[in-house]
Amino acid sequence: MSGGLRIAFAGTPDFSVPALEALLKAGHTVVGVLTLKDEAGRAELLAWRPDALVVVAYGLILPPAALGIPRLGCINIHASLLPRWRGAAPVQRAILAGDATSGVTIMLMDVGLDTGPMLLRKEVPIESYETGGSLHDRLSALGGAALIEALEDHAAGTLRAIPQPAEGVTYAAKLEKAEALIDWTRDAVEIERQVRAFNPWPIAETRLDGEQLRVFEARAGEHPLQQAVVSHAASVAAPITEDHPGEAVDPGTIIAVRDDALVVQCGLGRLALRQLQRPGRRVVAAADLARGLHLTGRRLG
Numbered sequence: 635m636s637g638g639l640r641i642a643f644a645g646t647p648d649f650s651v652p653a654l655e656a657l658l659k660a661g662h663t664v665v666g667v668l669t670l671k672d673e674a675g676r677a678e679l680l681a682w683r684p685d686a687l688v689v690v691a692y693g694l695i696l697p698p699a700a701l702g703i704p705r706l707g708c709i710n711i712h713a714s715l716l717p718r719w720r721g722a723a724p725v726q727r728a729i730l731a732g733d734a735t736s737g738v739t740i741m742l743m744d745v746g747l748d749t750g751p752m753l754l755r756k757e758v759p760i761e762s763y764e765t766g767g768s769l770h771d772r773l774s775a776l777g778g779a780a781l782i783e784a785l786e787d788h789a790a791g792t793l794r795a796i797p798q799p800a801e802g803v804t805y806a807a808k809l810e811k812a813e814a815l816i817d818w819t820r821d822a823v824e825i826e827r828q829v830r831a832f833n834p835w836p837i838a839e840t841r842l843d844g845e846q847l848r849v850f851e852a853r854a855g856e857h858p859l860q861q862a863v864v865s866h867a868a869s870v871a872a873p874i875t876e877d878h879p880g881e882a883v884d885p886g887t888i889i890a891v892r893d894d895a896l897v898v899q900c901g902l903g904r905l906a907l908r909q910l911q912r913p914g915r916r917v918v919a920a921a922d923l924a925r926g927l928h929l930t931g932r933r934l935g
């Protein structure tokens with residue numbers, strides 16, 4: 635648009651960088667970057683006379699006194715299709731939940747947590763082998779482009795803000811390191827999602843003889859006998875393993891060591907662990923980790 639807008643910007647992590655670059659490339663003037671933690675910050679925002687305040691992955695709820703300063707309002711890029719996954723970790727929670735799609739929402743901020751009216755939504759599929767890192771990067775780039783489209787149409791008066799629907803609200807709680815520990819009694823598909831969602835942080839992990847073993851890449855559904863496993867003491871039928879026909883296998887047991895993976899029995903199905911890391915060592919392929927070790931039949935967890 636001719637002349638460009640005066641934009642104040644609030645955003646610190648990597649996710650915010652494409653949005654800032656897009657604003658500059660589109661010819662808008664970034665008049666300042668701020669924290670808004672105190673009265674001095676709000677006074678600075680007033681002095682800048684911004685047309686809009688763009689907020690990306692900021693981590694703080696803006697005070698009401700700041701929301702009304704820019705004439706076009708405070709515009710936020712959120713990495714989900716609101717109202718699904720309001721909150722701190724929408725990218726990872728979408729993968730963990732097995733969502734088929736994700737996207738970005740450009741919204742006008744209000745006093746709530748990601749509750750403001752929506753200007754624009756852009757949807758993308760979540761690929762079958764998507765990680766938290768790869769989806770983060772895709773949505774970051776998408777958000778920068780969507781921001782320019784929404785900002786300029788909003789300034790021109792051609793874009794109407796739509797309230798978020800009351801149905802479908804979910805919250806994306808902040809990631810905790812404790813969530814990284816793998817529970818091998820779960821479904822292999824769920825554990826694969828955990829591995830993908832938590833790469834590059836906090837990284838899914840298990841234990842091998844009491845030592846941490848971090849799992850960077852894993853695949854479910856690539857092996858036969860996708861059926862439930864019960865303990866040796868259980869009275870119902872247990873699956874037959876590839877390596878020990880007729881024996882029951884507990885969840886977490888390494889049932890095969892292959893060129894491309896360690897195959898681990900889960901509560902339902904099997905998981906192929908491909909990229910792993912022991913403490914103080916580099917990330918390696920499963921075959922490299924297994925070299926010199928007798929892993930078949932040993933139990934993780």
